[in-house]
Amino acid sequence: MNTSPIAVIGAGIVGSSIAFHLAQRGANVSVIDAGTPGEQRATAIQPATYVSFAWMNARDKNPRHYHLFNRWSLDMWARFVQRLGISQSATWGGELRWASTEEGAKELAERVGTLQAWGYPIRLLDGEAMKAMEPGLTPGVVTAASYADGDGHADTGTVVGACVERLAEWGADLRFDTRVVGLAKSGSRIAAVATDQGEVPCDAVVLAGGADTAHLAAMAGLDVPMYHTYGCTILTDPVPPIFETAAVVHSPRDSPPQTNIRQLPNGAVMLHGGAHGRVYDGGSLGRTDGEVQRVVDAVARFLPAVEGVPIREVRRGRRPIPKDGHPILGFSERVPNLYLSVTHSGVTLAPLIGECAAIEILDDARIDFLTPYRLARFG
Numbered sequence: 001m002n003t004s005p006i007a008v009i010g011a012g013i014v015g016s017s018i019a020f021h022l023a024q025r026g027a028n029v030s031v032i033d034a035g036t037p038g039e040q041r042a043t044a045i046q047p048a049t050y051v052s053f054a055w056m057n058a059r060d061k062n063p064r065h066y067h068l069f070n071r072w073s074l075d076m077w078a079r080f081v082q083r084l085g086i087s088q089s090a091t092w093g094g095e096l097r098w099a100s101t102e103e104g105a106k107e108l109a110e111r112v113g114t115l116q117a118w119g120y121p122i123r124l125l126d127g128e129a130m131k132a133m134e135p136g137l138t139p140g141v142v143t144a145a146s147y148a149d150g151d152g153h154a155d156t157g158t159v160v161g162a163c164v165e166r167l168a169e170w171g172a173d174l175r176f177d178t179r180v181v182g183l184a185k186s187g188s189r190i191a192a193v194a195t196d197q198g199e200v201p202c203d204a205v206v207l208a209g210g211a212d213t214a215h216l217a218a219m220a221g222l223d224v225p226m227y228h229t230y231g232c233t234i235l236t237d238p239v240p241p242i243f244e245t246a247a248v249v250h251s252p253r254d255s256p257p258q259t260n261i262r263q264l265p266n267g268a269v270m271l272h273g274g275a276h277g278r279v280y281d282g283g284s285l286g287r288t289d290g291e292v293q294r295v296v297d298a299v300a301r302f303l304p305a306v307e308g309v310p311i312r313e314v315r316r317g318r319r320p321i322p323k324d325g326h327p328i329l330g331f332s333e334r335v336p337n338l339y340l341s342v343t344h345s346g347v348t349l350a351p352l353i354g355e356c357a358a359i360e361i362l363d364d365a366r367i368d369f370l371t372p373y374r375l376a377r378f379g
């Protein structure tokens with residue numbers, strides 16, 4: 001048996017889940033991260049996991065194989081947090097949204113139809129049913145609404161913290177506040193990870209560096225095509241429960257600014273505004289104080305419970321997005337002991353990616369449903 005560890009670079013939700021799943025099976029794991037996992041950094045731009053809106057869903061995922069991939073992971077979340085002993089850090093209750101125009105109602109109904117044909121638990125509601133579900137909302141005109149029962153959201157800091165705690169209990173080598181500066185090769189394989197605190201010899205390397213994964217992969221001579229969009233979330237002071245049923249509420253997509261709302265277990269409300277963004281500099285509202293206020297005001301119009309509630313923190317980061325929008329997962333052909341793991345929707349996907357990576361790395365298996373997500377698809 002080779003006694004060198006598997007080095008996992010990056011302890012966001014993706015790297016933490018992979019390290020947890022590897023160590024749970026008894027693997028010798030080194031986890032290296034430039035910061036303290038799950039905690040705020042001194043920099044203006046935070047890791048994606050810290051900033052994330054963390055809605056667990058398969059709602060807008062296309063095509064069907066990617067929808068199913070997300071759905072599978074969504075359905076694993078309850079087991080994941082139960083194993084970590086932190087079941088309360090996942091909040092269930094479903095996702096509610098509405099449309100305010102006839103065109104928006106048509107689009108909503110079409111998507112609901114597609115998702116129902118795929119077996120996703122989602123249904124259309126009229127304005128009255130929506131109001132009965134969430135009496136605290138003042139939505140204005142409602143031309144249609146939808147409710148997806150199975151969706152939820154995660155308290156990502158607690159999840160990452162719990163993974164790290166288990167890793168520490170199991171004797172993993174944890175190297176935080178340690179920056180990776182190079183990947184030393186022997187032939188085509190990575191023999192050691194060079195850090196600003198010295199070298200870590202390794203048997204295999206997992207790259208889970210979020211938006212910095214392309215930069216890390218380049219250290220091994222690999223081109224990982226990705227882009228990232230700007231993302232911002234706003235946290236209020238804790239308030240009493242704002243929703244009766246739903247875990248996540250989205251304002252009309254046909255009436256800008258689009259806003260998203262969830263309430264964390266400690267009562268703080270997280271707001272997110274603007275579109276996901278399809279280009280490098282596209283993305284959320286929130287670069288300036290003015291944009292942050294615009295999001296807060298927009299939410300207060302249909303959720304009076306947040307009006308005047310102090311803002312506790314504004315989180316800003318980058319979404320790690322592979323070039324075609326789908327994850328890049330698996331061993332690289334050119335550097336055979338380097339395992340890539342970079343994705344948007346990484347909160348939804350963390351349990352499934354963690355479990356699959358452990359199978360592929362420890363059992364030398366190749367999972368067939370990961371075929372669409374290999375680096376090789378980019379040629």
Ligand SMILES: Cc1cc2nc3c(=O)[nH]c(=O)nc-3n(C[C@H](O)[C@H](O)[C@H](O)COP(=O)(O)OP(=O)(O)OC[C@H]3O[C@@H](n4cnc5c(N)ncnc54)[C@H](O)[C@@H]3O)c2cc1C
Nearest residue numbers: 010012013014034048049052054055180210231345346348
């Ligand atoms: C605004 C916003 C909203 C989002 N909403 C959702 C959502 O609703 N649902 C959902 O599922 N997903 C959502 N996402 C996406 C999701 O948050 C990310 O896909 C996920 O957090 C990625 O996790 P990660 O572990 O890959 O990366 P990160 O959390 O970015 O972690 C990467 C880690 O790598 C470390 N690292 C990088 N370079 C180095 C180096 N050289 N040396 C050492 N360490 C290094 C960093 O310090 C960091 O801790 C959202 C993202 C954003 C920004």
